[in-house]
Amino acid sequence: MVRSRCAQRSTTAARNDLTEESTALERAHRNEWGRLLALLVARFRRLDLAEDALADAYERAARTWPLEGVPTNPAGWLLTTARNRVLDRLRSEAVLARSMPLLAVDSELTEAAQRVMADPGDELLDERLRLVLLCAHPRLSREAAAGLTLRLVLGVSTEDVARLFLQSTSTMAARLTRARKKLAGETFAVPAPGDLPDRVAVVADVAYLAFTAGYAPGSGPDVLRADLAGEAIRLVRVLRTLLPYDDRELAALQALMLLQHSRRDARVRDGDLVLLPDQDRSQWNHDEVHEAIDLLQPLVGDPPAPYLLQALIAAEHATAASAAATAWDRIVARYDELLALHDTPVVRLARAVALAEAEGPAAGLAALAGVALPGHRLPATRAELLARLGDHTRARASYDAAIALCANAAERAHLLRRRDALPPP
Known part of the structure; x- marks a missing residue:
C-alpha cells in the first residue's frame, strides 16, 4: 500500500x-x-x-x-x-x-x-516591429500579408493558418513560400518616421482582415473562428507595444476588435448563429468590454476616423442594458460620419440596418435603394426588412436569393430557418 x-x-x-x-x-x-x-x-x-x-x-x-x-x-x-x-x-x-x-x-x-x-x-533585443512591417510589405497582397504575419510574427503553424483561411495545408504552404520569395532582397528595417504611419496602416488593415475572417467567416461550416480573431487581436497588442509613438487609430482598432470579440460565446447556441438582438448578454466577456471602453475614453474627442467610429458604434451596443435600450439614433449618426469618410456599400448596408431599428423597416429599405454589394448579406437584410413589413412574398424571394449566394453553412442554415418561418404563400 x-x-x-x-x-x-x-x-x-x-x-x-x-x-x-x-x-x-x-x-x-x-x-x-x-x-x-x-x-x-x-x-x-x-x-x-x-x-x-x-x-x-x-x-x-x-x-x-x-x-x-x-x-x-x-x-x-x-x-x-x-x-x-x-x-x-x-x-x-x-x-x-x-x-x-x-x-x-x-x-x-x-x-x-x-x-x-x-x-x-x-x-533580448525586440526587433519584431521590423518583422511585422516586413510582412506587411506593399509587394504582398493583403491575404498573403495576413497569412505571413500570422505565421512569422505570431508563430501560428502553417496547418493552422491554412485551416483558418479555409485552404489546404499544401496550398497555404505554397502561398507562404511565394510570399517569402517576394520579400527576398527587401530591407529588414523600420521605415523612416515619415513613412512609418503608412506601413502601420497596412498592418492594421491586415490585422482587421484576419479578425474579420475569424469573426464573420464568409465560407465554411463555422459561425465564427474565435482562434483567428484572437490571434489578430494579439497582433495589434504586439504592434502597439513596439511602436515608438502612440497610434490612436490603432488603439481604436484594438477596442473595436475587443468589443466584437467579447460577444463570441453568445453568438453560438447549439451550433446555430445567434444574432445580436437575441444574444444572452451575460455571456459576453465583460472584462474585454471594460478594456475596450478604457481604450476609447481618451479618444472620444479625436477627429473622426474609420476604426474609431466603428469602435464607438460597437461601444453603443456593448454598453446598452439590453437590445431594446440601444441608442440607435446615435448609431445612425456615427454611420453618417463614417459615410462622410468612406462611402462604401458595406457602410451603407450597416447604416440601413441601424436606420430600420431607429425609424422602422420602411426607412431601412429606402436606405438600401441603389446599394450594390456582392454576396448574400444584402438580399438577407432586404428579406428581413420585407418580412417585418409583412411583405412575405418578396421576403421569401429575397431569402431564396441570399441562400443561393451564402457559402457559410451556419449562416445558410439561419437563413433557411428564417425563410421557413414565414407564413405560407
Whole structure:
C-alpha cells in the first residue's frame, strides 16, 4: 500500500512537471517566437532558414525539456539552439547559400543580433516591429500579408493558418513560400518616421482582415473562428507595444476588435448563429468590454476616423442594458460620419440596418435603394426588412436569393430557418 501510494505520488509529480514544462514551452512560443525569429533574420538575413531553424529549436525543446527540465533562460536556450541549427545548415548548403537572395539588413542591427546570440543571457533585443512591417510589405497582397504575419510574427503553424483561411495545408504552404520569395532582397528595417504611419496602416488593415475572417467567416461550416480573431487581436497588442509613438487609430482598432470579440460565446447556441438582438448578454466577456471602453475614453474627442467610429458604434451596443435600450439614433449618426469618410456599400448596408431599428423597416429599405454589394448579406437584410413589413412574398424571394449566394453553412442554415418561418404563400 505504501509503495502504491509512493508510486501514485511519483506519477502525479511527473504529470505536474510535464504540465509545467508544456506551459513553459507554450509561453515561450507565444511570447518569444516573433522576437527570436526577428533576431535570427537580422543575423542571417534569410527568412526561410531562420524560420526552419527556430521551428526545429521548439521541436527539440518539446522533446528535451520534459526530460531535462525547463532551462533557466528558455528564450536564450531556444535562440542558441536555433542559431546552431542555422550554422549547421549553412555549412551543409555553402554553395546554395551564396546564391540565395538575402534581406538587406543594417550593419548595426546585424552586429547587435550577433552580440545577443553570442551571449543569450543578455536582454533580448525586440526587433519584431521590423518583422511585422516586413510582412506587411506593399509587394504582398493583403491575404498573403495576413497569412505571413500570422505565421512569422505570431508563430501560428502553417496547418493552422491554412485551416483558418479555409485552404489546404499544401496550398497555404505554397502561398507562404511565394510570399517569402517576394520579400527576398527587401530591407529588414523600420521605415523612416515619415513613412512609418503608412506601413502601420497596412498592418492594421491586415490585422482587421484576419479578425474579420475569424469573426464573420464568409465560407465554411463555422459561425465564427474565435482562434483567428484572437490571434489578430494579439497582433495589434504586439504592434502597439513596439511602436515608438502612440497610434490612436490603432488603439481604436484594438477596442473595436475587443468589443466584437467579447460577444463570441453568445453568438453560438447549439451550433446555430445567434444574432445580436437575441444574444444572452451575460455571456459576453465583460472584462474585454471594460478594456475596450478604457481604450476609447481618451479618444472620444479625436477627429473622426474609420476604426474609431466603428469602435464607438460597437461601444453603443456593448454598453446598452439590453437590445431594446440601444441608442440607435446615435448609431445612425456615427454611420453618417463614417459615410462622410468612406462611402462604401458595406457602410451603407450597416447604416440601413441601424436606420430600420431607429425609424422602422420602411426607412431601412429606402436606405438600401441603389446599394450594390456582392454576396448574400444584402438580399438577407432586404428579406428581413420585407418580412417585418409583412411583405412575405418578396421576403421569401429575397431569402431564396441570399441562400443561393451564402457559402457559410451556419449562416445558410439561419437563413433557411428564417425563410421557413414565414407564413405560407
